[in-house]
Amino acid sequence: MAGTFRITPALWDKIHHFASFPQTGVSLQQMVLFGQNPSQGTLFKASHFLAEELPIRLAHRVKELDMLPHDLSDTPSINKVKNWYAQSFEELITFPTIRLPPKVKESLMTSHTSGGTQLPGSTPNPSLVKMFGQPSGSNGNGDKTKLRIPIERSRYYAAAPNIDWPPEVQDYNTRFTKTLENIKRRHDPTVTTVAQGVLEWKRTHKTQFIGHDIQAWLDRFYMSRIGIRFLIGQHIALNTLQSHPDYVGIICTNTNVHDVVHEAIENARFVCEEHYAMFKGPPVQLICPMNLAFPYVPGHLSHICFELLKNSLRAVVERFGHEHEELLPPIKVIVVEGKEDITIKISDEGGGIPRSAIPLIWTYMYTTMEGQGIDQDFHDTDFKAPMAGFGYGLPLSRLYARYFGGDLRLISMEGYGTDVYIHLNRLSSSREPLQ
Ligand SMILES: Nc1ncnc2c1ncn2[C@@H]1O[C@H](COP(=O)(O)OP(=O)(O)OP(=O)(O)O)[C@@H](O)[C@H]1O
Secondary structure, three states: OOOOOOOOHHHHHHHHHHHOOOOOOOEHHHHHHHHOOOOHHHHHHHHHHHHHHHHHHHHHHHHHHHOOHHHHHHOHHHHHHHHHHHHHHHHHHOOOOOOOOHHHHHHHHOOOOOOOOEEOOOOOOOOOHHHHOOOOOOOOOOOOOOOOOOHHHOOEEOOOOOOOOOHHHHHHHHHHHHHHHHHHHHOOOHHHHHHHHHHHHHHHOOOOOOOHHHHHHHHHHHHHHHHHHHHHHHHHHHHHOOOEOOEEOOEEEEEEHHHHHHHHHHHHHHHHHHHHOOOOOOOEEEEOOOOOEEEEOHHHHHHHHHHHHHHHHHHHHHHHOOOOHHHOOOEEEEEEEOOOEEEEEEEEOOOOOOHHHHHHHOOOOOOOOOOOOOOOOOOOOOOOOOOOOOOOHHHHHHHHHHHOOOEEEEEEEOOOEEEEEEEEEOOOOOEOOOO
């Protein structure tokens, strides 16, 4: 039953063991190349990569959730989240492996270089190496250090040979995908529950502010969550969705920036109109080449744009009021493609932010929206789309931008307005920033 999970001493040992291995980052490019037209053999290799990598990432988080500064770990909500991570960890390390006929095993181990694509070798996971027969805890050179196994020995080639994969391979893929779906669902309310934990902590400690150490942990924790959910979401999509010429899992190889930004504008204006009971929200001008496209996760991009546009719309409405809708100054969105980056600039005339508040806007739970915030009884599974009030919009959007090697910057001109720059790395070769 949910909520009754307990971390046994034996499980703690495993968690500490796995947390002693480094996490292995992947890049968008690798995921695209790896997931193109996957066979059951390729999906099996991807399962294997995740079955090694996810427990390592989860173990790092459990350990950290248990050792947070200033007694934050003692709050009931943080404890709940820790148990979710530990339970998912346990499900993955106890996931039944399969015995493969030697010929199939050999096919999976063979280098098939057409396309030459591989996921990086994650640090060998002692509970899984039996499937491929790699020595436990070894770096492949015979010494028992925890070094990554040499890259030649650890490649999972996308181009798995063209053989008839036995039914047990497909069966394994189906079961593993189901397990990942359950895990993903379990962790849906993580952001709100952690936020709840920080609020509980603030209440107990009678403080309004979180220190640098907690802020840094939240950045690390949410960044890691983005990564874990990207890997899981990608795997589920590869295993369950019909193939589409523009999609590899949840990555759209041809993400049309104009379309995504346009949709975000419409959605943000809709929320603004509902919130302020306006007939028409402030106008938004979009200047963007219609055919500008690049590989990205459209969900990430629309999340970032939606959050920033909501901020700008709110600032404009709160500065000028909503009686004279036709007089509101437009928000300008300009999208430009450079060699390295695609940059989206969102400029509003909403009056800007005082310089003294600039360091605060990147902290979690800083908001100037009154009467909002997550209260004690907040049970929603994730943030719905209210106008504002959690104080998560900016810091989380920056993490999404950074996840694939981009960034988010804000420049305010107090008394006039704010410019926000979303930098998106169009080369898509940078690896996840994991810590
Ligand atoms: N374009 C802007 N103009 C003026 N102030 C802004 C702008 N963008 C952000 N801010 C200020 O920064 C604060 C934090 O923004 P952030 O997006 O992180 O949270 P929020 O909008 O208050 O809540 P939510 O998490 O629901 O988005 C806002 O409450 C607002 O005071």
